[in-house]
Amino acid sequence: MEKVKVCLIGCGRAGMIHARNYAGKVKNAELTALCDPFEASLKAAAEEISVPYVYTDYREAIKNPEIDAVVVVTPTGLHREIVIAAAEAGKHVFCEKPMADSEEECEEMIEACRKNHVKLQLGFMRRFDxxxxxxxxxxxxxxxxxxxxxxxxxxxxxxxxxxxxxxxxxxxxxxxxxxxxxxxxxxxxxxxxxxxxxxxxxxxxxxxxxxxxxxxxxxxxxxxxxxxxxxxxxxxxxxxxxxxxxxxxxxxxxxxxxxxxxxxxxxxxxxxxxxxxxxxxxxxxxFTDAYTAEANAFADCIVNDTEPEVTGHDGKxxxxxxxxxxxxxxxxxxxxx
Ligand SMILES: NC(=O)c1ccc[n+]([C@@H]2O[C@H](COP(=O)([O-])OP(=O)(O)OC[C@H]3O[C@@H](n4cnc5c(N)ncnc54)[C@H](O)[C@@H]3O)[C@@H](O)[C@H]2O)c1
CATH class of the missing domain: 3.30.360.10 (Dihydrodipicolinate Reductase; domain 2)
Incomplete structure (x- = not known):
């Protein structure tokens, strides 16, 4: 894999920090798609950062075979559903903290990523500060x-x-x-x-x-x-x-x-x-630099096939x-x- 092609799911406050990093500051990745069901957020994001694909439904985004990984930055209540669907579609996953609403949900997410052989990294960016x-x-x-x-x-x-x-x-x-x-x-x-x-x-x-x-x-x-x-x-x-x-x-x-x-x-x-x-x-x-380092670490663990430094277990x-x-x-x- 040359560069990890990333789809951002959730173009809000924290999502756009990730978008700006993947759009040019991550050596082994590039931002390929943006996804947000709220047209206004999606439009604003796409106007700031131009990408080949935009989606209002993450289920459509994860069907795109060009996308290697998703960065999930939606409200926490949606993390479980999106992470599991992305893992089942064979996409590597970066998920913002808090990981989910319950430990059981965290376990389901960890299991889905394990079963589908995709990476799961959690968003504790202080570890990269x-x-x-x-x-x-x-x-x-x-x-x-x-x-x-x-x-x-x-x-x-x-x-x-x-x-x-x-x-x-x-x-x-x-x-x-x-x-x-x-x-x-x-x-x-x-x-x-x-x-x-x-x-x-x-x-x-x-x-x-x-x-x-x-x-x-x-x-x-x-x-x-x-x-x-x-x-x-x-x-x-x-x-x-x-x-x-x-x-x-x-x-x-x-x-x-x-x-x-x-x-x-x-x-x-x-x-x-x-x-x-x-x-x-x-x-x-x-934490500006920590977010950039965190994104680089995520891309590197995919390219080099190593364990993410911050895991689903840490999230749980x-x-x-x-x-x-x-x-x-x-x-x-x-x-x-
Ligand atoms: N690491 C950190 O320090 C940090 C900082 C802030 C937020 N967060 C976490 O990031 C997540 C998002 O927080 P935020 O502050 O950016 O919230 P936000 O409300 O600003 O953004 C969430 C975005 O997700 C979009 N969204 C809603 N449903 C969606 C769906 N089904 N598919 C795709 N997009 C959808 C919304 O339209 C919105 O644009 C939360 O889990 C939050 O706890 C982490």
């Missing part, structure tokens, strides 16, 4: 000794959309913002989670409290892994100052700190002694942690897994 990767390399090289306590925070600025206030649908920030922290901590811990206790509270949208009493915008999650490592997540959505993602691995011999809120290393100290720096405002800017385990975290908040107790 330079800093997060370097953190892992250093940890594995023993730079801080063995991991003991891993703390990861992500605070996001987006104002929740109406459906997100219903945490039974959105999972709240644990699902919307912090599913990446679960994956990162599990990756660094090198183990599976055993127990989770989480708490959450709504601080920034009190006007929604009567209609959505379960809604929380801020949460703390404490976890114990099978190998004894302790994990902790602090999460929040609709923070007012920018996008803030940092992780710290305390080891037996040292500490590894990953990430910063600073957009660059420029600092201004003015005559009133106030010190300012540019700060990160969005995940789109913080992250989902398990998100579900247990929300259950712990709602039931006010520790969840054993």
């Amino acid at each position: 330079k800093s997060f990767r370097r953190g892992k390399e250093l940890l594995d090289a023993g730079a801080a000794g063995a991991p003991t306590f891993i703390r990861s925070n992500t605070y996001g600025p987006s104002e929740p959309k109406e459906w997100m206030y219903d945490v039974r649908r959105s999972y709240g920030p644990i699902g919307e913002v912090n599913s990446h922290d679960f994956d990162t901590i599990r990756w660094y811990a090198g183990s599976e989670v055993k127990k989770i206790r989480a708490v959450g509270h709504n601080f920034r949208s009190p006007e929604k409290a009567a209609e959505y009493p379960e809604y929380y915008d801020t949460c703390g999650v404490l976890m114990e892994f099978e190998n004894g490592v302790i994990g902790m997540i602090s999460g929040a959505q609709y923070v007012q100052y920018g996008y803030d993602s940092r992780t710290e691995i305390l080891g037996t011999d040292g500490i590894i700190k990953v990430g910063t809120q600073h957009a660059n290393s420029v600092e201004v100290v003015a005559k009133d002694q106030v010190c300012t720096t540019d700060s990160i405002v969005s995940w789109r800017t913080l 385990m992250a989902l398990r942690m998100v579900h247990a975290g929300l259950q712990s908040i709602l039931e006010g107790r520790e969840i054993e897994l």
Whole structure:
């Protein structure tokens, strides 16, 4: 195979990040088709990036023998159906996180890809971010000794959309913002989670409290892994100052700190002694290069016939942690897994 011919399914916010990468920044792949049932989204995408094929129905797209792989970036509730259909049509699959709505669905998706001998890579792009990767390399090289306590925070600025206030649908920030922290901590811990206790509270949208009493915008999650490592997540959505993602691995011999809120290393100290720096405002800017590296890794694993670095199992385990975290908040107790 010369270049992997990719069809993007779902041309929304995250989909267009992938489209722009596959349209020129991925050595072993090219964007061949766009698919979205909403004409306006499809038209806007096709006007920005010209491709040989456009589809409003993914079932038509996956019949095209020229297409080798699909990148599924639809609302999460559709991932299972599309991934299984694509696998059965012999297409390699990249699927955005969260993988699906339940672990059973994840298993069906993994099985469909296995049975049809196609790759399945999940969209945890932090694993391809330079800093997060370097953190892992250093940890594995023993730079801080063995991991003991891993703390990861992500605070996001987006104002929740109406459906997100219903945490039974959105999972709240644990699902919307912090599913990446679960994956990162599990990756660094090198183990599976055993127990989770989480708490959450709504601080920034009190006007929604009567209609959505379960809604929380801020949460703390404490976890114990099978190998004894302790994990902790602090999460929040609709923070007012920018996008803030940092992780710290305390080891037996040292500490590894990953990430910063600073957009660059420029600092201004003015005559009133106030010190300012540019700060990160969005995940789109913080992880621009990570998305490109993630797309390159997907194409490479197809061309070289190797295992994807982030698998369906990783997607399933992250989902398990998100579900247990929300259950712990709602039931006010520790969840054993
Ligand atoms: N990795 C990340 O950090 C990250 C960031 C944002 C979103 N996501 C995930 O990506 C997915 C999409 O999120 P989004 O924010 O881009 O949503 P979005 O609503 O902006 O985009 C979804 C798109 O899918 C299209 N769509 C709906 N039904 C379809 C179908 N049957 N076939 C093809 N297209 C269909 C919609 O028209 C829309 O254009 C979600 O699973 C989300 O959790 C991941």
